[in-house]
Amino acid sequence: MNHLESLNSKQREAVLTTEGPVLILAGAGAGKTKTLTHRILEIIKKGVAPHKILGITFTNKAAKEMRERIYKLIREDKSLNLPISMMEKPFMTTFHSLGVHIIKEQSSKIGVTRHFTIYDRADSKKAIKEALEMLNLDSKEFDPSSILSTISKEKGDFKNSYTFNPSDKEVFRKIVKNVWSKYDAILKRNNALDFDDLILKTAEILRDHTDIREYYQNKWQYIHIDEYQDTNKVQYSIAKSLAENHHNICVVGDADQNIYSWRGADIQNILNFETDYPEAKVILLEENYRSTKTIISAANLIIEKNILRKKKELFTNNEKGEKITLVEASTENDEARIVAENISDLIKKGVKTNNIAVLYRANFQSRVLEESFLKKNIPYQLLGVKFFERKEVKDVLSFIRTSLNRQSTPDLVRIINVPPRGIGKATLIKVIAGEENTLSPAMRQKVSDFFHLLDLISMEVKTKKPSEVINFIIKATGLEKYLRENRTSEDLETLENLGELVTLATKYDNQNQKEGEGIENLLTDASLATDQDELIEEKNGVKLMTVHASKGLEFDYVFITGLEEDLFPHIKIDEAQMSKSEREEERRLFYVAVTRAKKKLFLLFARMRTIFGSQRYNEPSEFIGDIDGDLIDKEILEEPTGIKAIFIDF
Numbered sequence: 001m002n003h004l005e006s007l008n009s010k011q012r013e014a015v016l017t018t019e020g021p022v023l024i025l026a027g028a029g030a031g032k033t034k035t036l037t038h039r040i041l042e043i044i045k046k047g048v049a050p051h052k053i054l055g056i057t058f059t060n061k062a063a064k065e066m067r068e069r070i071y072k073l074i075r076e077d078k079s080l081n082l083p084i085s086m087m088e089k090p091f092m093t094t095f096h097s098l099g100v101h102i103i104k105e106q107s108s109k110i111g112v113t114r115h116f117t118i119y120d121r122a123d124s125k126k127a128i129k130e131a132l133e134m135l136n137l138d139s140k141e142f143d144p145s146s147i148l149s150t151i152s153k154e155k156g157d158f159k160n161s162y163t164f165n166p167s168d169k170e171v172f173r174k175i176v177k178n179v180w181s182k183y184d185a186i187l188k189r190n191n192a193l194d195f196d197d198l199i200l201k202t203a204e205i206l207r208d209h210t211d212i213r214e215y216y217q218n219k220w221q222y223i224h225i226d227e228y229q230d231t232n233k234v235q236y237s238i239a240k241s242l243a244e245n246h247h248n249i250c251v252v253g254d255a256d257q258n259i260y261s262w263r264g265a266d267i268q269n270i271l272n273f274e275t276d277y278p279e280a281k282v283i284l285l286e287e288n289y290r291s292t293k294t295i296i297s298a299a300n301l302i303i304e305k306n307i308l309r310k311k312k313e314l315f316t317n318n319e320k321g322e323k324i325t326l327v328e329a330s331t332e333n334d335e336a337r338i339v340a341e342n343i344s345d346l347i348k349k350g351v352k353t354n355n356i357a358v359l360y361r362a363n364f365q366s367r368v369l370e371e372s373f374l375k376k377n378i379p380y381q382l383l384g385v386k387f388f389e390r391k392e393v394k395d396v397l398s399f400i401r402t403s404l405n406r407q408s409t410p411d412l413v414r415i416i417n418v419p420p421r422g423i424g425k426a427t428l429i430k431v432i433a434g435e436e437n438t439l440s441p442a443m444r445q446k447v448s449d450f451f452h453l454l455d456l457i458s459m460e461v462k463t464k465k466p467s468e469v470i471n472f473i474i475k476a477t478g479l480e481k482y483l484r485e486n487r488t489s490e491d492l493e494t495l496e497n498l499g500e501l502v503t504l505a506t507k508y509d510n511q512n513q514k515e516g517e518g519i520e521n522l523l524t525d526a527s528l529a530t531d532q533d534e535l536i537e538e539k540n541g542v543k544l545m546t547v548h549a550s551k552g553l554e555f556d557y558v559f560i561t562g563l564e565e566d567l568f569p570h571i572k573i574d575e576a577q578m579s580k581s582e583r584e585e586e587r588r589l590f591y592v593a594v595t596r597a598k599k600k601l602f603l604l605f606a607r608m609r610t611i612f613g614s615q616r617y618n619e620p621s622e623f624i625g626d627i628d629g630d631l632i633d634k635e636i637l638e639e640p641t642g643i644k645a646i647f648i649d650f
Contacts, residue, residue: 025255025310037070124148127183131180142175152196224249249277258270325602332368361568382545400519466519470501564621
């Protein structure tokens with residue numbers, strides 16, 4: 001079957017428009033991934049070498065899905081001259097992984113080695129605290145998290161510690177500049193980059209080195225960028241640099257799903273695409289394949305109130321479906337109980353828990369929901385506690401990083417006494433200072449044994465598969481023996497998690513064409529993991545997550561909780577009111593939440609909610625009033641035991 005036959009007319013138009021700049025405005029559930037992957041196949045069928053095609057998205061999960069889909073299309077297309085080697089595949093990646101790829105190839109240009117360490121937020125906060133100490137500033141007075149957030153936002157706006165120049169009146173920002181300079185020095189000393197540097201340094205390399213920019217322009221002559229509305233200034237610069245020669249840039253996005261301005265996403269990037277590329281072709285994907293007519297009608301009514309958008313209207317040929325159930329609960333405890341009772345009923349009807357999601361605006365809302373689920377024995381998976389952030393997993397990965405990058409002090413500090421080997425803080429300070437000759441002979445031997453262990457791990461990395469390396473570390477470090485001897489339930493769980501890490505590492509075993517390539521990819525993916533990557537573990541249970549974390553996902557049954565003024569739409573604690581742009585973004589966030597649902601949507605709010613220890617009386621969210629009453633379920637259900645719950649009647 002011709003690969004075009006499964007596409008609708010607009011998808012087909014997007015797929016066949018293979019040359020020049022293309023803007024695909026794809027509504028929620030409109031098959032954008034299908035369109036992108038088929039477009040890439042079409043480019044290959046027209047004779048373009050696969051390795052000249054670049055696809056960029058935002059999460060590991062999305063990149064993995066795109067990669068698997070396009071590889072499957074290539075394998076199954078009988079008209080192609082197969083086999084295509086590994087080097088002949090399109091490069092499907094995330095912005096941050098692309099940054100790692102380019103920086104490793106051009107590491108000398110920014111003063112790091114190929115095996116640089118990627119700092120996570122915890123590492124960065126420690127470095128900020130160290131920078132404050134170097135400046136004799138109190139970390140209790142100057143919050144490291146606030147300083148780090150400011151630096152992160154400025155990096156997203158294409159600023160570095162040299163070009164960031166606050167005025168003398170901006171006292172806090174002046175302090176940030178001083179701390180930033182010290183922070184940079186700490187990163188350099190440890191041969192490290194932080195999460196934001198992966199994008200910033202890449203953009204700077206492409207901007208400042210004509211020969212390197214031209215090399216990557218010729219390497220990737222067809223650029224595809226998913227979720228373009230979520231790009232910040234630095235990501236925009238990378239895209240512009242890569243596409244400025246051939247102009248074969250296809251961006252897919254939806255201004256109505258721009259929900260990340262707080263971390264630098266600039267909606268103007270997608271709104272101004274036609275200004276950047278006057279010859280651009282604009283294609284609207286408006287047919288939704290995910291949701292019922294009822295849900296799509298509600299979504300259209302919600303988002304049409306926004307002004308800052310590209311006009312489009314979703315439609316679907318799916319069934320009309322059930323009406324939306326709207327619940328008013330007395331308190332957050334009642335709200336959670338009602339959610340649990342409804343989910344319990346769904347499970348009894350045969351609905352699988354993996355097909356149910358409960359969404360909320362703020363993380364604190366999950367606690368009462370978890371309590372209700374536990375009482376009802378409802379299995380659930382809470383997104384937000386990443387596998388790669390577990391202590392034992394970080395320990396093992398730190399052994400690998402330290403073996404490859406001896407300059408990484410945080411990794412060294414983390415694992416020099418894991419498991420306990422009698423190396424105390426005083427000894428550690430001397431080791432870091434290079435004063436090992438002042439240690440006692442017995443202590444010198446312990447330190448020598450530790451560094452010999454790192455040498456052995458380094459050799460394993462160069463010669464063995466990733467899963468074999470992880471297995472070696474667990475045994476050679478004494479971790480396995482230590483955990484088995486203790487045999488507490490916590491230690492056994494830790495051992496199980498390490499076993500899971502070995503299993504995960506097997507997925508990288510076939511990537512070892514070059515020296516240590518599989519391990520490098522594992523370390524990169526671990527550093528860049530997002531909340532959504534937790535779903536890779538495929539745990540059974542209802543999914544609990546923030547609306548932000550739900551973007552790109554879909555579920556048969558979706559519960560949106562906390563639909564109250566000041567909570568959703570969410571007003572910041574230190575602000576008296578919301579700006580017009582902030583309110584529009586909150587509306588876009590609600591639109592994203594609604595369009596996660598395929599079959600049935602539940603909206604809930606509580607009249608009373610305890611926040612920061614104080615009870616607060618709430619008005620229902622203004623967003624509820626945007627939905628036509630005909631779409632709402634008017635059925636009055638039985639009142640929960642003890643406290644009245646009202647189902648709003650329009």
